[in-house]
Structures are given as structure tokens and as C-alpha cells.
Amino acid sequence: MPVDAPDAPASVVRRVIATLRREALLGQAVYGGVPGHPAAITLSHFAALSAALDGDRGARPYLVTHGVVEVECSDVWSGADIDHR
Template identity: 60%
Template sequence: MRSFTPPVTVIDHAAGGPGNEPLRTALAQATYDGTPGHPVIIGSAHFAALVETLDGDRGAGLYLRAHGALRVECGDLWSGADVDRPSARND
């Protein structure tokens, strides 16, 4: 049986724990069996630098890797499928 991790637990962990490092400096990415995926948490302190690195549909992956984003394993919660439109869903 797979365990369930409430979203607030993931956010607290990414932010350094309740009452610790502010969420505005957080940088975290969900992984699925070690493969980077969505969602990501990018605190507002990263916005200006991140915008400078974005190119086409590549997204924030390079920035997340270069800045040591916390990797949060979520394979027990979801397949990690990138579903951008309703027709791609397998509901």
C-alpha cells in the first residue's frame, strides 16, 4: 500500500519546515521514480533570475538543477504524466 503525503507536508518540507526558511526562497521539484516533473515550487526570490534563463518550452528545469532545487519524490502519489490538455488525460 502506498502512503499519502498531504500537499502541505511537501510545501513545509520545501520551505525548510514550519517557521523556518521563508517560502519566498523555496525551490523544489516533484520527482517520479527519480525523474523530474511537476509541480515545482519556485519562491518569488528566484523570479528575476529565473526569467533570464527561460527559453521556449524548456521551462525552469535548467534553473532548478543549477540552483540545487529540493527533489521531492512523489512517485507514490502520481505517475508523473505531463497532462496539459483534457484530451491527453486518462480519467
């Protein structure tokens, strides 16, 4: 969870983590279908994801390529971060 989303409710984090417990190795919150934070990544992906990251581009390309489960969260939060208000 990035620091520029300090008002994110714990319910969003719990929802994305619950997806890992039920069905996936990668989960990402989406807000009205728009990808956002948080993302949850199991240990089995850490090394490959770390190698794939390049600068400030983020993990989205890796997540999509490796079958991320998108978790709709717009009913509990806007997904806004303080850099983009």
C-alpha cells in the same frame, strides 16, 4: 502547475510546498527519480528564473544549477500529463 496535469492530487502540491517551508528555496516533484510537476519557486528566484527561461525548454536547467530539492512523489501519483499518455 501546468494545465496538462489536471489529475494531479493536491497531496503532491502540498508535499513540494512543504519542502520550501522546511529546507529549500526551490523544490520539484520527481517520480521514480524522473523530474516532473509541480515545481515550487520562492520569490527570491522569480526574476533570475524569468531571465533564464528560453522558449518551451522549461525551468529544469535553472533549478538544477541553483540547488533544487527533488521531492519524491511516486507514492501518491504517477506524474503523467495528458500530452504524454
